Amino acid sequence: MIKKAWYAVGPSDFIVQEPRKVTVHGMDYVMYRDESGEVHAFDAYCPHRGCDLALGTVENEEMICPFHGWRFNAEGNCTRVPANRDGSKPPGGSDLIAYYTLEKAGLIWVYTYPQKHLNDKPELSIFPEIESEGWIFAPLQATWNAHFTRTVESVLDISHLPFVHPDTSGTDIIPVVEGPEFSVSDNHIRIHPTPFAPAHPMEPIHPPIGIEERTEMELVFPNKWIIGTRWVMALGCVHF
Ligand code: FES
Incomplete structure (x- = not known):
């Protein structure tokens, strides 16, 4: 309903390296923590055949779809389509929509408006x-x-x-x-x-x-x- 806002999705330990699905105002997001500790958020479903990415894995800071093995980097860009030859460019429309995240006050927050439509990371004010x-x-x-x-x-x-x-x-x-x-x-x-x-x-x-x-x-x-x-x-x- 109100997409341009920060929402707390849970305490810090709520998001670990394994992908996890969270729902905010009826939209599903997949979130995971990379090896450096940074939290990432994307639309929850694979742009290929709509597989639930929360069922996938994270390897070398890339999320892997469990259905056909497409890989996505920390920006949501598709880096590999295993069914295509190594070195081939992923097809258009194969990237994930990414969202800003923050860890503040012991909570994990997601800004539910696509990063690519924002100039900067919005400020989060807390009490x-x-x-x-x-x-x-x-x-x-x-x-x-x-x-x-x-x-x-x-x-x-x-x-x-x-x-x-x-x-x-x-x-x-x-x-x-x-x-x-x-x-x-x-x-x-x-x-x-x-x-x-x-x-x-x-x-x-x-x-x-x-x-x-x-x-x-x-x-x-x-x-x-x-x-x-x-x-x-x-x-x-x-x-x-
Ligand atoms: S549905 Fe994700 S790679 Fe095919």
């Missing part, structure tokens, strides 16, 4: 807390059977807390929401419910020195958010 020594990073992956937009919308919805999460973020809070105040700038939305009830879990959390105190929720369009509560910073990054 500073995720890489701060003062915080413990505890990745959790879960599948929600819901549309992308409903997922983002629900995490910005303050008034459901005492009813859906009475034992955690909704403990002992009154259901009245004053405001909430919010601000919008560029691709950020910040939401600050005021005034907080005396025991509201979004009261100041006294974060580590050097880290901005948050008593609010912030969404970075289209898919990253942070929820500041008394006990924990919940960071989310969704795809579908």
Whole structure:
């Protein structure tokens, strides 16, 4: 749905040398890690006969299709068609579509727009807390059977807390929401419910020195958010 964006596909150890298929907004990608540790991402299916490349192997930093043995280098270019004589040029249309990847904050990210249509690798901005020594990073992956937009919308919805999460973020809070105040700038939305009830879990959390105190929720369009509560910073990054 929103192709020009970075999406986290999993923690760093999610992608190893063996090719692995990942699905982001309904598109399948094949990803692998080369011997130097760099992660690569391509369309998941072979341009020859559509074989699932996640069933293939990686050898000398090249991915090999398991059906007829075509080989693809780290840029996605087809380097060898075994059925043709050695030294012959691969036919037109035999290259894979490549995508930018990044490893940041203990996560692997893919930018789901073809590299060849972008001038440069896009910047990935993340919340500073995720890489701060003062915080413990505890990745959790879960599948929600819901549309992308409903997922983002629900995490910005303050008034459901005492009813859906009475034992955690909704403990002992009154259901009245004053405001909430919010601000919008560029691709950020910040939401600050005021005034907080005396025991509201979004009261100041006294974060580590050097880290901005948050008593609010912030969404970075289209898919990253942070929820500041008394006990924990919940960071989310969704795809579908
Ligand atoms: S389907 Fe991949 S090489 Fe033939």
